[in-house]
Amino acid sequence: GSAKIIEKKREFLFPCSHHFYKNPPQIVRGEMQYLFDSQGKQYLDFFAGVSVMNCGHCNPEILEASIAQMKTLQHTTTIYLNQPIVDLAEKLSHVLPGDIKHSFFCCTGSEANEGAILLARLYTGKNGIISLSNSLHGRTYLTMSATAIPMWRVDPALDTSVTIVPNVYSKDKPLDEAARDSLKEIEKVIQSKGADNFAALIIEPIQGNGGIITPPKWYFKELKTLLEKNKILMIVDEVQTGFARTGKMFAIENYDVVPDIITIAKALGNGMPISAFCANDEIASAFTKPSASTLGGNPVASSTSIAVLDYIEKNNLCEVAEKLGAKLKTGLLNLKEKHPLISDIRGLGLMLGAELLKENGEPASEETDLILEGLKDEGILLGKNGLGRNVLAFQPPLVITEDDVELVLSKLDKILCNL
Numbered sequence: 001g002s003a004k005i006i007e008k009k010r011e012f013l014f015p016c017s018h019h020f021y022k023n024p025p026q027i028v029r030g031e032m033q034y035l036f037d038s039q040g041k042q043y044l045d046f047f048a049g050v051s052v053m054n055c056g057h058c059n060p061e062i063l064e065a066s067i068a069q070m071k072t073l074q075h076t077t078t079i080y081l082n083q084p085i086v087d088l089a090e091k092l093s094h095v096l097p098g099d100i101k102h103s104f105f106c107c108t109g110s111e112a113n114e115g116a117i118l119l120a121r122l123y124t125g126k127n128g129i130i131s132l133s134n135s136l137h138g139r140t141y142l143t144m145s146a147t148a149i150p151m152w153r154v155d156p157a158l159d160t161s162v163t164i165v166p167n168v169y170s171k172d173k174p175l176d177e178a179a180r181d182s183l184k185e186i187e188k189v190i191q192s193k194g195a196d197n198f199a200a201l202i203i204e205p206i207q208g209n210g211g212i213i214t215p216p217k218w219y220f221k222e223l224k225t226l227l228e229k230n231k232i233l234m235i236v237d238e239v240q241t242g243f244a245r246t247g248k249m250f251a252i253e254n255y256d257v258v259p260d261i262i263t264i265a266k267a268l269g270n271g272m273p274i275s276a277f278c279a280n281d282e283i284a285s286a287f288t289k290p291s292a293s294t295l296g297g298n299p300v301a302s303s304t305s306i307a308v309l310d311y312i313e314k315n316n317l318c319e320v321a322e323k324l325g326a327k328l329k330t331g332l333l334n335l336k337e338k339h340p341l342i343s344d345i346r347g348l349g350l351m352l353g354a355e356l357l358k359e360n361g362e363p364a365s366e367e368t369d370l371i372l373e374g375l376k377d378e379g380i381l382l383g384k385n386g387l388g389r390n391v392l393a394f395q396p397p398l399v400i401t402e403d404d405v406e407l408v409l410s411k412l413d414k415i416l417c418n419l
């Protein structure tokens with residue numbers, strides 16, 4: 001059972017490795033929106049391995065492409081030409097926003113963000129990076145420095161080139177006002193340290209780990225204008241939000257803004273490790289020195305990602321996320337009326353968060369854990385995030401049905417009634 005795994009984990013993994021649940025299920029098998037534990041118990045997965053399995057677990061159509069490639073050619077590095085990596089880059093250019101066309105493939109979201117920051121420095125000839133409170137951008141030295149969530153920072157590992165500014169979240173102010181204040185603070189920082197000191201601002205369109213923090217419609221346009229005025233690039237981190245999750249292929253499309261650099265990972269490979277930073281002709285041309293990632297965009301990962309893009313298109317996953325997301329949001333708003341523990345519902349498409357606050361306004365972290373445990377016992381796996389680990393995160397595979405949404409809402413209602 002799970003006790004043995006926890007014991008082994010304690011003995012052989014690093015002490016920093018982290019898991020959900022006091023008594024975590026030992027997951028042994030996945031099938032589309034379902035996971036199964038070692039006892040044969042079925043779970044409806046509403047977290048998708050943190051927004052990775054958008055096309056479902058062990059999706060047969062995608063597996064077919066991975067296995068066929070695995071049997072033909074697994075790896076060469078980019079030193080030799082291969083078809084899948086260029087086909088994937090071409091396919092991505094058709095769905096990436098605006099004139100973004102070139103991709104540099106690597107393996108993780110952290111690497112993609114690290115590369116994006118390097119590219120911004122090469123293009124602008126400047127060094128400083130602006131990042132926002134509640135952000136998570138990775139665990140390499142620089143991307144951890146750009147990560148503002150205290151839980152995910154190891155504080156000696158701080159690079160002083162990163163300046164953290166307030167995001168749009170405030171418990172005490174309406175969203176629009178907090179968003180205005182965020183822009184004012186960003187402008188202040190640029191003025192006080194000088195526009196010449198900043199290469200880029202890096203931002204998640206919707207902050208995932210930070211608590212599904214969702215800026216108002218107008219925010220990104222004004223932010224882009226401010227950055228352009230100061231010749232600072234906008235790096236949009238779509239690691240968690242990309243690939244139909246929010247009802248659009250990329251979340252930034254909800255805001256009608258074309259970023260300078262976009263980073264993608266997680267759902268691109270639907271479980272295969274692949275990521276990329278992407279830019280237009282002009283910006284990509286700043287990176288001319290030979291560079292390669294040994295495993296980045298290898299044939300198996302690339303062929304899988306091509307199948308992912310085909311599957312998203314063929315099955316209209318953007319529409320599914322929008323339609324079922326609307327249904328889930330309506331249901332959650334109804335639960336908010338009924339249960340005062342729920343203080344806010346936010347997000348877009350099937351990336352929704354329910355913030356839980358105690359009567360005194362403090363994060364309801366223990367209650368969040370109790371709800372997660374209760375849902376697990378009922379056969380539903382939900383996520384949690386936010387600075388106080390008090391936001392229920394609904395980010396299911398985009399292959400769920402209306403019945404799945406109704407089931408989650410009714411079980412959540414029952415648990416909240418009995419809390």
Ligand code: PMP
Pocket residue numbers: 050107108109110111113136137138139204208209237238239240265266
């Ligand atoms: N950016 C965002 C928005 C993320 O959510 C994450 C991971 N949760 C990362 C970057 C880092 O990605 P990885 O763990 O693949 O390095």
